[in-house]
Amino acid sequence: MATLVRLSDYRRRQRTVFFTRPELNQLLSLYSRQVARGEWRDYAIDHREGAAVFSVFRHTQESALYTVIKMAPGTGRQGNFALLGGRQRLTTAKALAEVLASLQRKLRGKTARLDGESAG
Numbered sequence: 001m002a003t004l005v006r007l008s009d010y011r012r013r014q015r016t017v018f019f020t021r022p023e024l025n026q027l028l029s030l031y032s033r034q035v036a037r038g039e040w041r042d043y044a045i046d047h048r049e050g051a052a053v054f055s056v057f058r059h060t061q062e063s064a065l066y067t068v069i070k071m072a073p074g075t076g077r078q079g080n081f082a083l084l085g086g087r088q089r090l091t092t093a094k095a096l097a098e099v100l101a102s103l104q105r106k107l108r109g110k111t112a113r114l115d116g117e118s119a120g
Contacts, residue, residue: 017052017072019045023096027054027068030100034107040065068099 019027034040034056042057044064050072055064067084079092081099091102 015072016047017050017070018047019052019054019070023070026096026100030104031056039107066103068096068103070096 031040031043040056040058042060044053044055044057046053046055052070053067054069055067057063058065063086065085069082069084071080071082073080079094081094081096082092083090083099083103085106090106091099093099093102
């Protein structure tokens with residue numbers, strides 16, 4: 001006697017999340033500016049269940065300095081995008097531009113502190 005198996009029971013429940021071309025352009029634009037300043041040297045793009053992850057590194061063998069996560073819509077989280085600094089969640093937002101603006105403010109503050117330290 002044959003056993004019937006529903007394929008839908010074995011298929012992934014969540015669809016794979018990807019960064020769109022405009023989102024990748026925004027991420028890589030910020031990345032290239034930081035590389036030109038000598039701050040960042042490497043990046044990685046990962047796909048996890050229900051999320052796409054863009055991480056930047058100062059050195060390849062270190063942990064990520066910052067990570068931008070795009071989460072699947074309707075997952076019950078506060079926003080579709082999140083920014084992590086190391087392992088700490090820094091901000092969440094519904095648009096990538098908001099997350100990147102927050103990251104740019106952090107980067108400007110860091111540069112200003114470094115400039116102030118060398119002058120003093």
